[in-house]
Amino acid sequence: MASTAVIDKAAPTRPVKYGSMSRDRAWALRWSYFFLMLFAIFSLLPPIYMLITSLKSSAEISAATNPWWVLHPTLENYIGLLTSNQFLTFFRNSALVSIFVVTITMLISVPAAFALARMRFWGSATLATGVFLTYLIPDTLLFLPLFKMFAAVGDLTGIQLINRWYVLLIVYPTLTVPFCTWIMIGYFASIPKELDEAAIIDGASWFQTLTRIFIPVALPGLIAATIFAFTVSWAQFLYPMVFTTSTDQLVLPVGIITTLIKGDVFNWGQIMTGALLGAAPPLIIYAFLMDYYIAGLTAGATKG
Template identity: 75%
Template sequence: MSASLRKERRSALVWSYVFLTLFAVVFLTPPLYMFITSLKTSAEISSAKLPWWVFDPTLDNYSALLTSPAYLTFFRNSAVVSVAVVAITMAISIPAAFSLSRMRFWGSGALAAGVFLTYLIPETLLFIPLFKIFAFVQDWTGIELMNHWWILIVIFPTLTVPFCTWIMIGYFASIPKELDEAALIDGAGYLQVLTRIFLPVALPGVIAATIFAFTVSWADFLYPMAFATSIDQMVLPAGIVSTLIKGDVFNWGQIMTAALLGAAPPLVIYAFLMDYYIAGLTAGATKG
């Protein structure tokens, strides 16, 4: 290997570490500051002391939240909503993606593109007509639909199903057609092809879609603020804002603590399933 080539590789390695370091600093600074703030008392937060140092660390903010019935209710509501949304999303997206990628029919390509295009519509444009639709149904039927956490289980799939279907269409399309053709020749039905061949092979894509659906339903703020406004019906993002911000008074210690605790479930899921998530998104975005 020539000296010039070694020099170029060394230079590229150095610049790679420089950019990775900058990336880490930029993205790790906010959670680090949140953690430091969560260990402070309100008096220390409002003082003029160094914001990046804790002079008198305390776990009072954590104990206050973990013993708060309201916060535990928010956490429980978020967990139930997220698990239910994931189940509904997978029950719809997997068969839809399989049908659009393998059971070719007239208009299937346009339908697949339309599924993804619906995801591109901002939720800020969707929540107003959705709100009016549910308000109309409530007035017409007399059934109270608004201001219940379970209504989010019906609404969130409008955000998760299109994207998850699109991701899995791409992943299913990357699977060799010879596999399902051989299974069909041997007498297997389409349901058996899906459950016994496609799902095991496409597991990274399914996991990527599952993580996406969970993250959206866990972290979304706009829909919970519009559709579930009572304290006992709120989920975590809306509940944190509604209970820890009173007018222009911000309880920063508990806000940062609540945000960190709320970020823990998605963080744990990403940590254990990161390889599957990256593989699923990569294949789903580049195939088909």
């Protein structure tokens, strides 16, 4: 701050507040911590409540004791779910759907984003906007037409799509591909133009430029897109609810609701446990991939 004072010779004299900047910063930090704490409490309370409830027996849940305290901790809910074939089937279906959807999404949206960001062709800008607009159409608007379509395909070709988990592999990419393409366009556009020109002069084809330069350089973006695609397909509720009905075809979120709520009997302990277990894979993936989510991977490419 001293240097500022020196440069500012011509300015009218006023009391120079040395360190005023850091004081402002300290206040900003204090307030941001306050609101972050508030936010953290707000968003962590439900999972903590779920964790507490999942450790209780059904009797204790319905007893009139302090709901925030476990008197007789038990793992019976966990053991019950993890030894139930049904629950493991839901889990397997969810995993299969998510892994396939992430793969399909990346295989489509990465080359699409590269083409839209770099290979300027007629209408590419309009197409890029169009891709994003499709993402804005709510799925509640689409599930009925889609259902009719899949039913019609089943009638015409005999290929059974309704009530099969793999129908979700067709439906989910309509949600994930536009968004992932859009964020990858953004990442690819931030890569300096000279980098692909250098690659082209070095003799790389478009495909080699994509695989050997763009994908490694845009890895943080690729990971962000992967996380997004995984989260969307793992947590999707409406579509599987509509398109799958048999218990062997259900994915986790729908499975928990349909099998653990029997009439008006809510098996709260197991519902909480199932939800917690279901939330575990995205959490693990976030934690694991965040290590690779290194900002500024392009540092050193150009003058920067």
